[in-house]
Amino acid sequence: MNKFICNVCQYTFEGETPPEKCPSCGNSCSFVDATCYTPDCGNGKNINTVIYKNPKQ
Numbered sequence: 001m002n003k004f005i006c007n008v009c010q011y012t013f014e015g016e017t018p019p020e021k022c023p024s025c026g027n028s029c030s031f032v033d034a035t036c037y038t039p040d041c042g043n044g045k046n047i048n049t050v051i052y053k054n055p056k057q
């Protein structure tokens with residue numbers, strides 16, 4: 001499972017691919033892939049907190 005964060009409302013979506021429309025705010029927003037792939041933060045199980053705090057960067 002990958003984790004994606006809406007760049008408008010920061011809703012977190014879990015799935016293989018991000019949805020076209022955000023289920024939370026209803027915008028066609030860009031979902032940022034925020035999956036943390038490195039072992040030190042959970043190896044795909046956790047949100048990458050650096051991206052989560054700065055979803056627009």
Ligand SMILES: [Zn+2]
Nearest residue numbers: 006009022025
């Ligand atoms: Zn949203």
